[in-house]
Amino acid sequence: MTIFETIITAFVAEMADYGAFIQSPLPDGKTHAFKTDGDQHGQKSGIYALRIDSKTAASGYFEDLITGRAFFWTLSGDPGDFSPKLYKVVMAARQRRKQQFIQRQQQAAGHAQRIWARTKPIHDLRQHPGLKQKSLLMKSARLYRNALVLRIFNEMGQLVNLQFIDQRGHHSFLANGRLIGGFLPLQR
Numbered sequence: 001m002t003i004f005e006t007i008i009t010a011f012v013a014e015m016a017d018y019g020a021f022i023q024s025p026l027p028d029g030k031t032h033a034f035k036t037d038g039d040q041h042g043q044k045s046g047i048y049a050l051r052i053d054s055k056t057a058a059s060g061y062f063e064d065l066i067t068g069r070a071f072f073w074t075l076s077g078d079p080g081d082f083s084p085k086l087y088k089v090v091m092a093a094r095q096r097r098k099q100q101f102i103q104r105q106q107q108a109a110g111h112a113q114r115i116w117a118r119t120k121p122i123h124d125l126r127q128h129p130g131l132k133q134k135s136l137l138m139k140s141a142r143l144y145r146n147a148l149v150l151r152i153f154n155e156m157g158q159l160v161n162l163q164f165i166d167q168r169g170h171h172s173f174l175a176n177g178r179l180i181g182g183f184l185p186l187q188r
Contacts, residue, residue, distance in 0.1 A: 003055045004027065004052060007027070007052055007058045007075055008024070008025060008027060008050070010075065011025060011050055011058070011060045011073060012025065014060070014071070014073050015048070015060075015062050015071075018062075018069070018071055019037065019064075020034070020036065020046055020048070020062050020064065022034045022046075022048065025048055025050045025060075026050065027050045027051065027052045027058070028050075028051075029049065029050070029051035029083075029085065029086055029089060030049060030089065030093075031047050031048070031049045031061075031089065031090060031093035031094075031097070032047065032048055032049070033045075033046065033047055033097075034046040034047070034048060036064050036066060038064075038066050038067075038179075039066075040173075040175050041175075042175075043175065043176065045064060045065045045066045045101070046062065046063065046064050046065065047061075047062065047063050047065065047093065047094065047097050048060065048061060048062040048063075049061045049062075049086055049089060049090050049093070051083050051085070051086040053083060056075065056076070057074075057075060057076070057081065057083075058074065058075040059072070059073065059074050059075075059081070059082045059083040059086045059087075060072075060073040060074075061073065061086070061090045063094065065097060065098065065101045066179075066180060067180065070094075104176040105160065105176060105177065105178045107176065108160070108161060108174045108175065108176040108177035108178070109158070109159060109160045109161070109177065109178070111174060111177075112151070112152075112159050112160065112161055112162045112174055112177060113159055115144060115149070115162060115174075116142070116149065116151060116159065116162065118144060119142035119143060119144045119149050120142060120143045120144070121142055121143075122141060122142060122143055122148075140184075140185065141165075144164070146166070146167060147164040147165060147166050147167075148164070148165040149162050149163070149164055149165075150162065150163040150165070150184050151184070151185075152173075152177070152178075152179070152182040152183065152184055153182060153183055153184075153185065154178065154181060154182060155181060155183075160177060160178040160182055161173055161174050161177030161178055161179060161182060162174055162177070163184065
Protein backbone atom coordinates (compact mmCIF):
# COMPACT_ATOMS: atom_id res chain seq x y z
CA MET A 1 0.00 0.00 0.00
CA THR A 2 1.39 3.43 -0.95
CA ILE A 3 1.60 6.31 1.52
CA PHE A 4 -1.25 8.05 -0.33
CA GLU A 5 -3.45 4.94 -0.04
CA THR A 6 -2.57 4.76 3.66
CA ILE A 7 -3.63 8.41 4.14
CA ILE A 8 -6.91 7.86 2.26
CA THR A 9 -7.59 4.72 4.33
CA ALA A 10 -6.99 6.67 7.56
CA PHE A 11 -9.42 9.39 6.44
CA VAL A 12 -12.07 6.82 5.43
CA ALA A 13 -11.67 5.09 8.81
CA GLU A 14 -12.11 8.40 10.65
CA MET A 15 -15.28 9.12 8.68
CA ALA A 16 -16.59 5.61 9.43
CA ASP A 17 -15.98 6.14 13.16
CA TYR A 18 -18.51 8.97 12.96
CA GLY A 19 -21.02 7.06 10.84
CA ALA A 20 -20.05 8.57 7.47
CA PHE A 21 -19.24 5.91 4.89
CA ILE A 22 -17.53 6.53 1.57
CA GLN A 23 -15.57 4.13 -0.60
CA SER A 24 -12.85 6.11 -2.37
CA PRO A 25 -12.59 9.80 -1.52
CA LEU A 26 -10.78 12.01 -3.99
CA PRO A 27 -7.75 13.71 -2.39
CA ASP A 28 -8.00 16.72 -4.70
CA GLY A 29 -8.68 19.46 -2.14
CA LYS A 30 -12.18 20.07 -3.53
CA THR A 31 -15.50 19.40 -1.86
CA HIS A 32 -17.63 16.46 -2.93
CA ALA A 33 -21.11 15.29 -1.97
CA PHE A 34 -21.82 11.83 -0.60
CA LYS A 35 -24.90 9.88 0.46
CA THR A 36 -25.57 9.74 4.21
CA ASP A 37 -27.62 7.15 6.11
CA GLY A 38 -30.72 9.36 6.25
CA ASP A 39 -30.75 10.29 2.57
CA GLN A 40 -33.57 9.29 0.30
CA HIS A 41 -33.13 8.18 -3.31
CA GLY A 42 -30.91 10.60 -5.23
CA GLN A 43 -30.17 12.76 -2.20
CA LYS A 44 -26.62 13.49 -1.01
CA SER A 45 -26.57 15.36 2.28
CA GLY A 46 -22.93 14.79 3.15
CA ILE A 47 -19.91 16.76 1.99
CA TYR A 48 -16.23 15.96 2.32
CA ALA A 49 -12.89 17.33 1.19
CA LEU A 50 -9.46 15.72 1.38
CA ARG A 51 -6.12 17.33 0.59
CA ILE A 52 -2.76 15.58 0.68
CA ASP A 53 0.11 18.05 0.81
CA SER A 54 2.95 15.60 1.41
CA LYS A 55 3.72 12.17 2.84
CA THR A 56 3.24 13.57 6.36
CA ALA A 57 0.68 16.35 5.87
CA ALA A 58 -2.93 15.74 4.97
CA SER A 59 -6.20 17.43 5.95
CA GLY A 60 -9.79 16.37 5.57
CA TYR A 61 -13.27 17.55 6.38
CA PHE A 62 -16.69 15.95 6.35
CA GLU A 63 -20.16 17.04 7.37
CA ASP A 64 -23.68 15.67 7.50
CA LEU A 65 -25.90 18.58 6.46
CA ILE A 66 -28.99 16.96 7.95
CA THR A 67 -27.60 16.62 11.47
CA GLY A 68 -25.16 19.52 11.19
CA ARG A 69 -22.30 17.39 12.52
CA ALA A 70 -18.97 18.51 11.02
CA PHE A 71 -15.49 17.09 11.52
CA PHE A 72 -12.01 18.37 10.71
CA TRP A 73 -9.28 15.76 10.37
CA THR A 74 -5.50 15.89 10.04
CA LEU A 75 -3.08 13.06 9.49
CA SER A 76 -1.05 14.20 12.50
CA GLY A 77 -4.10 14.50 14.74
CA ASP A 78 -3.13 18.11 15.51
CA PRO A 79 -5.90 20.59 14.51
CA GLY A 80 -3.20 23.25 14.02
CA ASP A 81 -1.93 21.27 11.02
CA PHE A 82 -5.16 21.75 9.07
CA SER A 83 -4.40 23.17 5.62
CA PRO A 84 -5.37 26.88 5.37
CA LYS A 85 -6.05 26.46 1.64
CA LEU A 86 -8.40 23.55 2.27
CA TYR A 87 -10.08 25.48 5.09
CA LYS A 88 -11.01 28.32 2.70
CA VAL A 89 -12.32 25.88 0.10
CA VAL A 90 -14.32 23.95 2.69
CA MET A 91 -15.88 27.03 4.29
CA ALA A 92 -16.99 28.46 0.93
CA ALA A 93 -18.40 25.12 -0.23
CA ARG A 94 -20.03 24.52 3.13
CA GLN A 95 -21.86 27.83 2.90
CA ARG A 96 -22.99 27.09 -0.68
CA ARG A 97 -24.23 23.61 0.20
CA LYS A 98 -26.07 24.84 3.28
CA GLN A 99 -27.83 27.48 1.20
CA GLN A 100 -28.78 24.84 -1.39
CA PHE A 101 -29.97 22.52 1.38
CA ILE A 102 -32.13 25.26 2.93
CA GLN A 103 -33.50 26.16 -0.51
CA ARG A 104 -34.48 22.52 -1.15
CA GLN A 105 -36.17 22.37 2.26
CA GLN A 106 -38.10 25.57 1.45
CA GLN A 107 -39.18 24.13 -1.89
CA ALA A 108 -40.34 20.95 -0.14
CA ALA A 109 -42.33 23.07 2.35
CA GLY A 110 -44.06 24.84 -0.56
CA HIS A 111 -44.79 21.47 -2.14
CA ALA A 112 -46.22 20.25 1.19
CA GLN A 113 -48.58 23.24 1.29
CA ARG A 114 -49.79 22.56 -2.26
CA ILE A 115 -50.38 18.87 -1.54
CA TRP A 116 -52.13 19.60 1.77
CA ALA A 117 -54.49 21.99 -0.05
CA ARG A 118 -55.55 19.04 -2.28
CA THR A 119 -56.12 16.54 0.56
CA LYS A 120 -59.59 15.43 1.56
CA PRO A 121 -61.00 15.31 5.09
CA ILE A 122 -61.66 11.96 6.71
CA HIS A 123 -65.28 11.23 7.64
CA ASP A 124 -65.15 7.53 8.46
CA LEU A 125 -62.57 5.21 10.05
CA ARG A 126 -63.14 2.76 7.19
CA GLN A 127 -61.58 5.18 4.67
CA HIS A 128 -58.07 3.91 5.51
CA PRO A 129 -56.81 0.77 7.33
CA GLY A 130 -54.45 2.84 9.49
CA LEU A 131 -57.37 4.67 11.07
CA LYS A 132 -58.79 1.49 12.57
CA GLN A 133 -55.65 1.11 14.69
CA LYS A 134 -55.09 4.79 15.38
CA SER A 135 -58.43 6.55 15.67
CA LEU A 136 -56.52 9.45 17.23
CA LEU A 137 -55.28 10.32 13.72
CA MET A 138 -58.75 10.91 12.29
CA LYS A 139 -58.85 14.62 13.17
CA SER A 140 -55.16 15.25 12.42
CA ALA A 141 -54.86 13.30 9.17
CA ARG A 142 -56.35 13.79 5.75
CA LEU A 143 -56.43 11.63 2.62
CA TYR A 144 -54.40 12.11 -0.55
CA ARG A 145 -54.25 9.43 -3.25
CA ASN A 146 -55.32 6.65 -0.86
CA ALA A 147 -52.68 7.61 1.73
CA LEU A 148 -53.11 9.17 5.14
CA VAL A 149 -51.30 12.49 5.26
CA LEU A 150 -50.02 14.13 8.44
CA ARG A 151 -48.52 17.60 8.66
CA ILE A 152 -45.06 18.21 10.15
CA PHE A 153 -44.41 21.69 11.54
CA ASN A 154 -41.27 23.51 12.63
CA GLU A 155 -40.83 25.26 15.98
CA MET A 156 -42.51 28.40 14.58
CA GLY A 157 -45.63 26.46 13.58
CA GLN A 158 -44.87 26.52 9.83
CA LEU A 159 -45.67 23.48 7.68
CA VAL A 160 -42.31 22.00 6.59
CA ASN A 161 -43.08 18.43 5.48
CA LEU A 162 -45.75 15.78 5.17
CA GLN A 163 -45.81 12.19 6.36
CA PHE A 164 -47.65 9.70 4.16
CA ILE A 165 -48.97 6.36 5.43
CA ASP A 166 -50.01 3.99 2.66
CA GLN A 167 -52.67 1.26 2.81
CA ARG A 168 -50.11 -1.27 4.13
CA GLY A 169 -48.88 1.03 6.89
CA HIS A 170 -45.60 2.10 5.25
CA HIS A 171 -44.47 5.61 6.16
CA SER A 172 -42.73 8.08 3.85
CA PHE A 173 -41.96 11.80 3.73
CA LEU A 174 -41.47 14.39 1.01
CA ALA A 175 -37.98 14.32 -0.48
CA ASN A 176 -35.78 17.13 0.89
CA GLY A 177 -38.41 18.07 3.47
CA ARG A 178 -37.24 19.00 6.93
CA LEU A 179 -37.58 16.32 9.61
CA ILE A 180 -35.14 17.26 12.38
CA GLY A 181 -36.82 19.63 14.81
CA GLY A 182 -40.21 18.98 13.25
CA PHE A 183 -43.28 17.88 15.17
CA LEU A 184 -46.62 16.35 14.34
CA PRO A 185 -49.56 17.76 16.35
CA LEU A 186 -52.33 15.28 17.10
CA GLN A 187 -55.88 16.37 17.89
CA ARG A 188 -58.36 14.45 20.04
